[in-house]
Amino acid sequence: MDMLEPDLIHELLHALDGRLALSRTRIELVVIGGAGLTILGLVERPTRDVDVVALLDGGELRSAKPLPAALVAARDAVAADFGVSDGWLNAGPGDLLRWGLPQGFVEGVTRREVGSALVLQLASRLDQIHFKLYAFVDQGLGRHEEDLRALEPTAAELEAAARWTVTQDPSEGYRQELLGALRYLGVDDVALDG
Numbered sequence: 001m002d003m004l005e006p007d008l009i010h011e012l013l014h015a016l017d018g019r020l021a022l023s024r025t026r027i028e029l030v031v032i033g034g035a036g037l038t039i040l041g042l043v044e045r046p047t048r049d050v051d052v053v054a055l056l057d058g059g060e061l062r063s064a065k066p067l068p069a070a071l072v073a074a075r076d077a078v079a080a081d082f083g084v085s086d087g088w089l090n091a092g093p094g095d096l097l098r099w100g101l102p103q104g105f106v107e108g109v110t111r112r113e114v115g116s117a118l119v120l121q122l123a124s125r126l127d128q129i130h131f132k133l134y135a136f137v138d139q140g141l142g143r144h145e146e147d148l149r150a151l152e153p154t155a156a157e158l159e160a161a162a163r164w165t166v167t168q169d170p171s172e173g174y175r176q177e178l179l180g181a182l183r184y185l186g187v188d189d190v191a192l193d194g
Contacts, residue, residue: 102130
């Protein structure tokens with residue numbers, strides 16, 4: 001998949017808003033990952049996609065899997081218009097919702113109205129630290145580690161994030177990888193239970 005530059009992400013989202021407005025569909029997407037960091041101005045880098053972790057409907061989070069048909073149609077039309085993959089907007093991280101997002105997640109989001117039909121609910125810096133730590137442990141060195149370092153988490157923030165990540169993967173193998181990643185990031189003696 002091609003990398004999406006920050007300016008292109010904004011263009012795609014505005015075009016998506018226009019397509020949704022034409023179909024009289026209004027939707028609130030809960031966005032995490034590199035695109036969310038870019039939109040908030042916390043990181044400036046290309047990304048592969050816009051990661052939708054959930055939909056916000058009447059103040060309640062609900063699964064983004066599968067994405068609503070009207071959103072898929074609008075997304076695919078935008079992809080064709082811009083010559084990008086239709087995976088540019090996806091619910092890949094939607095499984096995180098099943099095991100629970102970090103405590104206080106909804107209260108911490110930043111709301112951005114793209115236009116009349118599309119609203120983005122962007123994960124907070126602290127919640128992004130949670131997600132980026134989980135992705136870093138899962139996928140190793142690379143963009144997740146770079147994003148995590150760019151967010152400049154404190155040891156306490158990393159410890160809180162670590163405790164959340166074990167709710168997503170409680171296996172002993174994951175715990176060992178997590179402790180190694182924390183040591184790599186300069187944090188020792190983390191209490192993962194409690």
